[in-house]
Amino acid sequence: MKLNIALLAGDGIGPEVINEAVKVSDAIAQKFGHEITWKPALTGAAAIDAVGEPYPDATHEVCKNADAVLFGAIGHPKYDNDPSAPVRPEQGLLKMRKALGLFANVRPTFTFPSLLDKSPLKRERIEGTDLVFLRELTGGIYFGEKGRRDNGDTAFDNCVYTRAEVQRLAKKGFELAMTRSKKLCCVDKANVLETSRLWRETVQAMEKDYPEVEVSYEFVDAVAMRLVQWPNSYDVLITENLFGDILTDEASVISGSMGLMPSASMGAEVSLFEPIHGSYPQATGLNIANPMATILSAAMMFENFGLMEEGKAMRDAVNKALEAGVVTEDLANGGKAYGTKEVGDWLVANV
Amino acid sequence: MKLNIALLAGDGIGPEVINEAVKVSDAIAQKFGHEITWKPALTGAAAIDAVGEPYPDATHEVCKNADAVLFGAIGHPKYDNDPSAPVRPEQGLLKMRKALGLFANVRPTFTFPSLLDKSPLKRERIEGTDLVFLRELTGGIYFGEKGRRDNGDTAFDNCVYTRAEVQRLAKKGFELAMTRSKKLCCVDKANVLETSRLWRETVQAMEKDYPEVEVSYEFVDAVAMRLVQWPNSYDVLITENLFGDILTDEASVISGSMGLMPSASMGAEVSLFEPIHGSYPQATGLNIANPMATILSAAMMFENFGLMEEGKAMRDAVNKALEAGVVTEDLANGGKAYGTKEVGDWLVANV
Numbered sequence: 008m009k010l011n012i013a014l015l016a017g018d019g020i021g022p023e024v025i026n027e028a029v030k031v032s033d034a035i036a037q038k039f040g041h042e043i044t045w046k047p048a049l050t051g052a053a054a055i056d057a058v059g060e061p062y063p064d065a066t067h068e069v070c071k072n073a074d075a076v077l078f079g080a081i082g083h084p085k086y087d088n089d090p091s092a093p094v095r096p097e098q099g100l101l102k103m104r105k106a107l108g109l110f111a112n113v114r115p116t117f118t119f120p121s122l123l124d125k126s127p128l129k130r131e132r133i134e135g136t137d138l139v140f141l142r143e144l145t146g147g148i149y150f151g152e153k154g155r156r157d158n159g160d161t162a163f164d165n166c167v168y169t170r171a172e173v174q175r176l177a178k179k180g181f182e183l184a185m186t187r188s189k190k191l192c193c194v195d196k197a198n199v200l201e202t203s204r205l206w207r208e209t210v211q212a213m214e215k216d217y218p219e220v221e222v223s224y225e226f227v228d229a230v231a232m233r234l235v236q237w238p239n240s241y242d243v244l245i246t247e248n249l250f251g252d253i254l255t256d257e258a259s260v261i262s263g264s265m266g267l268m269p270s271a272s273m274g275a276e277v278s279l280f281e282p283i284h285g286s287y288p289q290a291t292g293l294n295i296a297n298p299m300a301t302i303l304s305a306a307m308m309f310e311n312f313g314l315m316e317e318g319k320a321m322r323d324a325v326n327k328a329l330e331a332g333v334v335t336e337d338l339a340n341g342g343k344a345y346g347t348k349e350v351g352d353w354l355v356a357n358v
Numbered sequence: 359m360k361l362n363i364a365l366l367a368g369d370g371i372g373p374e375v376i377n378e379a380v381k382v383s384d385a386i387a388q389k390f391g392h393e394i395t396w397k398p399a400l401t402g403a404a405a406i407d408a409v410g411e412p413y414p415d416a417t418h419e420v421c422k423n424a425d426a427v428l429f430g431a432i433g434h435p436k437y438d439n440d441p442s443a444p445v446r447p448e449q450g451l452l453k454m455r456k457a458l459g460l461f462a463n464v465r466p467t468f469t470f471p472s473l474l475d476k477s478p479l480k481r482e483r484i485e486g487t488d489l490v491f492l493r494e495l496t497g498g499i500y501f502g503e504k505g506r507r508d509n510g511d512t513a514f515d516n517c518v519y520t521r522a523e524v525q526r527l528a529k530k531g532f533e534l535a536m537t538r539s540k541k542l543c544c545v546d547k548a549n550v551l552e553t554s555r556l557w558r559e560t561v562q563a564m565e566k567d568y569p570e571v572e573v574s575y576e577f578v579d580a581v582a583m584r585l586v587q588w589p590n591s592y593d594v595l596i597t598e599n600l601f602g603d604i605l606t607d608e609a610s611v612i613s614g615s616m617g618l619m620p621s622a623s624m625g626a627e628v629s630l631f632e633p634i635h636g637s638y639p640q641a642t643g644l645n646i647a648n649p650m651a652t653i654l655s656a657a658m659m660f661e662n663f664g665l666m667e668e669g670k671a672m673r674d675a676v677n678k679a680l681e682a683g684v685v686t687e688d689l690a691n692g693g694k695a696y697g698t699k700e701v702g703d704w705l706v707a708n709v
């Protein structure tokens with residue numbers, strides 16, 4: 008296969024972890040006879056510094072014309088204390104999601120046996136946890152009308168959803184559930200919100216098309232609890248943008264493997280793959296960042312092209328590295344810590 | 359002191375736990391020379407069954423004219439699968455909050471040494487956890503305009519906040535922080551929402567009036583993570599209605615003592631006190647429900663009247679009962695389980 012991949016390294020440790028993902032992906036491509044052309048483009052604070060905006064048109068062109076996007080991380084501390092600064096890295100993220108139509112954010116949370124003890128939760132609570140959130144990513148309160156009235160003394164944010172938006176996301180959820188254990192949980196706040204009632208009735212109406220899928224409906228506050236109590240009781244969860252933002256982050260820390268969690272954002276045309284961790288500015292340039300989440304994101308990318316063996320080979324290599332203790336500082340547990348590059352080299356040699 | 363307390367027992371186990379809280383409160387009143395007049399009134403599914411609505415005007419009259427409201431729990435399974443039913447117990451709750459102006463929901467999360475092992479989190483993560491959420495309770499997306507357009511195919515919920523609403527809640531937060539460790543965390547999503555930017559700028563402007571309070575600003579997704587990782591790193595947190603709904607429930611399960619957590623909802627005139635647990639319909643009438651959270655809510659009520667010794671006496675009695683193993687089924691851990699009434703009797707004898 009010939010693949011054109013837009014490469015958005017971003018800020019902080021982004022370039023370093025992306026670098027290793029490229030190395031490992033190239034090794035896989037060579038082994039399986041594929042050819043990857045990487046198209047680097049600017050994003051985040053790096054793009055603001057270079058051209059004054061976080062998601063420049065040139066970057067959009069590259070992404071639009073690629074077969075997929077591999078993304079590092081964005082964010083820089085100089086923007087952290089001023090959420091109303093006129094130009095911010097996160098705006099680039101939102102603009103990109105909307106412009107590329109990345110409507111479904113796929114966020115798995117699973118455990119690695121060797122990392123179970125890093126979880127803040129007791130072992131018996133998380134063992135066997137293997138869940139996936141599908142977060143709607145281009146609608147809801149993120150993109151509704153917002154503003155001020157009364158000389159700035161009143162602020163508003165409008166949350167809007169259409170039936171078609173819900174159907175599109177829920178369809179992915181049902182399909183994913185069919186490939187897993189056929190359990191789907193729709194997370195909403197239908198006892199308070201009209202948008203949630205639309206979500207619920209839309210999903211309910213789709214149940215008949217997937218008679219094998221067992222669907223449950225839970226309120227977002229209840230899910231926020233049960234995720235901590237019994238994360239392994241969930242399988243596929245679908246939810247709207249803001250609830251997904253909160254719950255996927257909550258879910259990410261329970262496994263003890265947050266530094267390893269990949270994600271995908273699926274669009275109708277192009278999809279994007281990125282680690283869930285941030286740009287970790289303090290670690291920039293120190294060769295200590297853990298590249299595994301980005302490498303596992305690249306594995307998701309291969310699998311999304313139908314290249315299941317390739318994806319599996321990457322995931323197997325990561326598992327082997329974890330077992331062999333070829334890990335960065337964050338996972339070293341007092342043992343030897345490898346550098347970002349060295350972990351990448353080891354994986355290249357072992358895929 | 360002469361106290362008029364509206365008594366809203368509600369549904370499920372509500373009447374049973376309220377009953378014990380009344381017994382223990384009366385014992386305290388007698389000991390300290392106060393006189394409590396209890397004014398029972400209908401609410402929840404019980405009120406729908408009796409008079410067709412969950413928060414009848416008669417109940418509102420009772421609450422409005424009381425010095426405080428003691429509340430049990432509401433909710434009945436017959437409403438659970440139909441969040442758009444025209445009349446639902448939760449609507450009564452929202453109507454009551456608005457009508458009584460209960461703008462600040464106070465939700466402490468703390469640990470009981472004897473219950474630490476019931477937490478899903480590891481002991482070292484939760485030891486020493488003692489935090490309080492102040493959740494704004496009468497504004498935001500709960501009460502904004504909501505509805506449908508396009509023949510029902512588009513739904514919307516509007517989130518609105520005014521500077522005055524934020525100030526009122528934040529003031530309570532600063533004041534509470536001054537009585538504790540002088541740390542305040544404002545939880546928002548100011549990188550996306552205009553209402554959050556209003557929250558943040560309003561709180562920032564108030565910092566100068568409380569120079570001793572150290573204020574931090576964190577995004578709601580980050581707090582959802584850190585609550586699981588290091589709950590004991592928080593002290594007082596203030597946030598808007600929907601974020602508060604999700605995060606306070608998340609926080610409640612980390613301590614292992616959820617069944618014991620009290621809460622208060624403060625208004626300008628009257629305040630309401632209630633356990634955070636629900637109506638637990640399966641346990642109705644079985645004399646197995648744990649009354650301690652309701653009793654601790656009554657303790658908060660006494661303290662809110664400035665009766666600190668009275669509140670402390672109730673809390674001490676609960677601690678003693680926990681140490682002596684005088685507990686209901688949920689906390690019995692294979693040991694002897696006392697009935698709801700028997701726990702109440704023991705506390706009456708021991709305050």
Ligand SMILES: CC(C)[C@H](C(=O)O)[C@@H](O)C(=O)O
Pocket residue numbers: 097100101252549550579
């Ligand atoms: C940076 C921010 C705008 C973003 C979001 O809220 O979607 C982030 O938290 C995420 O989840 O990707």
Ligand SMILES: CC(C)[C@H](C(=O)O)[C@@H](O)C(=O)O
Pocket residue numbers: 198199228448451452603
């Ligand atoms: C029942 C529901 C409307 C309510 C809320 O969302 O406020 C509940 O979850 C709560 O937190 O008291």
